[in-house]
Amino acid sequence: MRILAAGFLSIIGACLPMFAQSPPPGEIALAYNYVRTNAPPGGCGCFSMNGGSVAGAYNFKKGLSLVGDLGVVHNGNVDSTNLDLTLVSYLFGPRYSLRRENRRLVPFGQVLLGGVHDSGRLSALSSGKSANAFAMTAGGGLDVVLSPHLAIRVFQAEYFLTLLPNNVNDRQNNFRLSIGVVIGLGR
Numbered sequence: 001m002r003i004l005a006a007g008f009l010s011i012i013g014a015c016l017p018m019f020a021q022s023p024p025p026g027e028i029a030l031a032y033n034y035v036r037t038n039a040p041p042g043g044c045g046c047f048s049m050n051g052g053s054v055a056g057a058y059n060f061k062k063g064l065s066l067v068g069d070l071g072v073v074h075n076g077n078v079d080s081t082n083l084d085l086t087l088v089s090y091l092f093g094p095r096y097s098l099r100r101e102n103r104r105l106v107p108f109g110q111v112l113l114g115g116v117h118d119s120g121r122l123s124a125l126s127s128g129k130s131a132n133a134f135a136m137t138a139g140g141g142l143d144v145v146l147s148p149h150l151a152i153r154v155f156q157a158e159y160f161l162t163l164l165p166n167n168v169n170d171r172q173n174n175f176r177l178s179i180g181v182v183i184g185l186g187r
Contacts, residue, residue, distance in 0.1 A: 023099060024184030027057040027065075029153060031180030035073045035087070035160060038172055049073035049087065053178065057095060065095040069112055069137075071176075074120075084120040087162070089135050091115075097143075106151070109140035116162045123164070133163045137176060149184035 035049040053071030060066065069091045076084045091112035098107050116135035123130050139158030143151040160174040 023059045023097070024149060024186045025059055026185035027055075027059070027182050028185060029053075029055040029057070029180055029182045031055070031153060031156065031178040033071055033073055034177045035174055036177075037087075037160075037162075037174040047075060047078050049075045049085070053089075053180075063097050063099050065097065066092070067095045067110055067112060068092050069114075078122050081122075083122040085122040086119050088117045088119075089114065089160075089162075090117075091135060091137060104145045106143040106145060107140065108143070110137070112137045116164065118162075118164050131165050133165070133170075135160070135162045137161075139176075141178070143182055151182040151184070153178065153180045153182055155179060 031053050033051050033053050035051075036046060037049055038046050051071065051073035053069055055067055055069040057065040057067045069089070071089045071091075072086065074084070074086045078085055091114035093110060093112040093114075095108055095110035113134075113136045115132055117130065117132050119130040137158040137160050139156065141156030142154045144154055145151045156176075156178040158176045158178075160176040162172045162174060163170055164172060166172070
């Protein structure tokens, strides 16, 4: 693990001279997602889900972007019950990035609204079938710019609300954590 961390830090260090001065017009982010959810009704009933997402961003002005995010997370054996659950989220909204000239660290905040689709045997127990419902995320993260067209998303942490049927209150307060790469598109 130490060798992997040292190698990762060496790559970042070697790329430091190539920092971008202004963001490209568009971005594609590919990320691993970890979601901590409380989908089973009653108490916490918390469990983890893993998956990934792809997000596209169009940079309007200095720091302001419009983001679209498509994510999928899954757990094949929720709390050792042999019940599975898959969530597909589709979210859109604004992002503000604190971009400064010749800075390699770019913090950002965003609020995304949209929907979520659930499927799997846990979903069928709660609502009788798969369902579509409102979803939103609110949070932020940090990108480390390696070159004009490449950045590492060190983290993205968000409150992830879903309003899926669960036979109790139809509300799930989740936490989503993501890491990945950001590829700049255009000049």
